[in-house]
Amino acid sequence: MTIYGTPVPAETAPRPPRRGPRLLFALVALLVIGTVVVVEVYADAGFSPDGTTPRSTATSDVPTAVQDGGPIIGVDGGQPTSQRMPARTIALTFDDGPDPTWTPRILDVLAKHHVPATFFVIGSQVARHPELARRITAEGHEIGSHTFTHPDLAQLSRWRRQLESSQTQLAIAYATGRETALLRPPYSSTADALTDDDYATVRAVGAQGYLTVLDDLDSQDWRRPGIDRIVRNATPRGDEGAIVLFHDAGGDRAQTVAALDRLIPLLQQRGYRFRTVSGQPNPAAGTAEIWRGRALAWTVRGSDAVLRLLWILLILAGGLIVVRTLILFVFSVAHARRRRDPAWSWGPEVNDPVTIVVPAYNERETIVPAVTSMTRSAHPDVSVLVVDDESTDGTADAVEGIGNVRVVRIPSGGKARALNAGVALSSDDLIVMVDADTVLLPDSVHKLVQPFADPKVGAVAGNVKVSNRGGLLGKWQHIEYVIGFNLDRRLYDTFGCIPTVPGALGAYRRAALDDTRGLSTGTLAEDTDLTLAIQQAGWRVVYEENAIAYTEAPATARQLWRQRYRWSYGTMQALWKHRHGHFGRTRIPFIALFSVVLPLLAPLIDLMAVYGLIFLDRRITLLGWLAMLLVQTLTAVLAFRLDHESLRPLWTLPLQQIVYRQAMYAVLLSSALAALTGRRLGWQKIRRTGDFSAAPSG
Amino acid sequence: MAREDSRRTAEEESGPAAGEKPAAEEKPTGRAPVWRPPRGRAKIGQAVGKAQLPEHAVTGIVEHDVSFTQPVFVDPSGARRRRVRAFAYAIGVLLILALAVVWVSQLVGPAAPPPRPVPSVAGSR
Secondary structure, three states, rough: OOOOOOOOOOOHHOOOOOHHHHHHHHHHHHHHHHHHHHHHHOOOOOOOOOOOOOOOOOOOOHHHHHOOOOOOOEEEEEEEHHHHHHOOEEEEEEEOOOOOOOHHHHHHHHOOOOOOOOOEEEEHHHHHHHHHHHHHHOOOOEEEEEOOOOHHHOOOOHHHHHHHHHHHHHHHHHOOEOOEEEEEEOOOOOEEEEHHHHHHHHHHHHOOOOEOEEEEEEEOOOHHHOHHHHHHHHOOOOOOEEEEEEEEEOOOHHHHHHHHHHHHHHHHHHEEEEOOOOOOOOOOOOOOHHHHHHHHHHHHHHHHHHHHHHHHHHHHHHHHHHHHHHHHHHHHHHHHHHHHHOOOOOOOOOOOOOEEEEOOOOOOOHHHHHHHHHHHHOOEEEEEEEEEEOOOOHHHHHHOOOOOOEEOOOOOOOHHHHHHHHHHHOOEEEEEOOOOOEEEOOOOOHHHHHHHHOOOEEEEEEEEEEEOOOOHHHHHHHHHHHHHHHHHHHHHHHHHOOOOOOOEEEEEHHHHHHOOOOOOOOOOOOHHHHHHHHHHHEEEEEEEEEEEEEEEEOOOOOHHHHHHHHHHHHHHHHHOOOOOOOHHHHHHHHHHHHHHHHHHHHHHHHHHHHHHHOOOOHHHHHHHHHHHHHHHHHHHHHHHHHHHOOHHHHHHHHHHHHOOHHHHHHHHHHHHHHHHHHHOOOOOEEEEEEEOOOOOOO | OOHHHOOOOOOOOOOHHHHHHHHHOOOOOOOOOOOOOOOOOOOOOOEEEEOOOOOOOOOOEOOOOOOOOOOHHHHHOOHHHHHHHHHHHHHHHHHHHHHHHHHHHHOOOOOOOOOOOOOOEEEOO
């Protein structure tokens, strides 16, 4: 690919973009994303140790009075005070809610029997479903804290414990306008089961000013042991008062609902009263707490929304990639089969004279082997026309004297104008455009022009390969080219919407070039622009995979960045420019979906893989990522087989997933931003080394 | 833009090509000026042939449309860029404010529970 310095009037020369604001925006974006991630992970208990770690069973610190005392424990001046429910009094308590499915059904049962209960809610759930918490207090039930994220409080530091209870308080204040002095530590049970660790938690919670509420009877409903069993577990002996533990979240609670419907009348018949744990309504919360709670709830729900959006986009991208891979496989294999059929032919052999137009700008290193290879073309009548675009390194002098080559020097005007001048200066009806860094095989030109046997064909794309495959960068581009030319282009060919006849090797019918009034200078990808214009004018553009050219790919990361920047920006320009008309309306969306939208969504796969590896199930994330790699590898293997290429460079494919792909995202994003802001771009020529090692010599 | 059907001879060339060329696009290269008024018959638009021409080559003057096509997406007035930037700044400021509110509201100090309910329950040690 040849890149030209475009003449830019001095007064509008591109200013280098200021780095300051960009850095600031990046910092803000990072802070926002960081906050979202921290909030999400925190609210989903990613930072909360669960109660599964083995803990000490020592009970030497727990005073006997507490062990034998009731389930409501306060700390007064460092001294524990225990209380229990009066005789024939039941406090039904529900942990882990509110839950959008089960909390309303439990509230319905309670309302049916006109009994109050106490709900120990998870703060993050209250932030997500404030309307449920509001319904709990509105229907006369008591609300207590079960911490914000359900951690094992004994394993938390002091400030984290403070944060857990404080944020639950705020969430309750926002949702219900009330506050609570009751707290049930997660993983707690009865007073006589308190270990030293549990007791430390009780003391810490008491020091914060809360009453710890344990239970007398555990219904064990979370095990789903059957309705009878739950009723039996929750039934007190004799006339004892009791705090009974149920759950209104954490899975299917149908048994809990049914058991309540049976238990309440049973106990009412036995003369039991039902009341809340404290027997008093929750006191009203202060305005400051309500507002802080509002900020908290919005943060949690906002973060939820951001993450949900990302997942939806990820699923969309994943689905698109799967669909794309499938249609690539089906159609490119079918395309290859059709072309390999011995009966396949474009029509009568085309032997019309051909002019090869070679635009050149400072290509001294590469132009001699390139032009020499062109002069050896096996086509009956080939002339080579080098258009030197005011090179300063003596490019024109280097090729003068090679037989059958015309050299024309024109004033600097860019590649599109150089090509237009070349077209105008040739009189043949078939024109092949080849970059000055591209080496042809002897039969390339002849094969390339065969599709012109079909009078509707206006342009033909050749099969371009990377000649310098020595380094990692060369191998990656080689893989990319082989996939791009053997799968994507076959697919586009099948659907009659080839987006680009590559500047490195393409053939044109003069009439088609006349219809489009030549190449335009309006975009940075003049080859894509011309290809789309020719198809807009009603001509067919086809792909001839047997016409092979070896081009020199950028050898350094910087050059590659510039080249890809120009390609992706130019492609967007060309697609936008030709969006009207029948072709534009029917085919451009298809091209844009797969060449712009999908690559813009693809980074999500890497972002979510990192997020999943750190915070979600590592095994599943890794398996998902490896599955993606497998799909990519299969795609690459198919492309290489279709092109009879050696599979050896494919060992670099896993590495490509980690470095190269992300760099390409950055290019695409950056050029999309440039398109949005309307910034003028300069474009630079890449440095040449003249490495044609992979091209057949001779 | 070059087209075969617009080939003209030197005699038909009415205005000098130099007039069409925006002055800003000229680059000082130290070569003989290309933009002198056409005099000879060998001038080929902007192009100057150096090698000998094969017999079938074009020898007439080729119209070379030098009108500068405005590049797609480029907004020469910079108005769009300013609008996008103002929008980005507004969003950025909003986000910073929101972040500040979130972090300050959560870290300003613990929300204390209300005084413990009067033990209306039957206490027992």
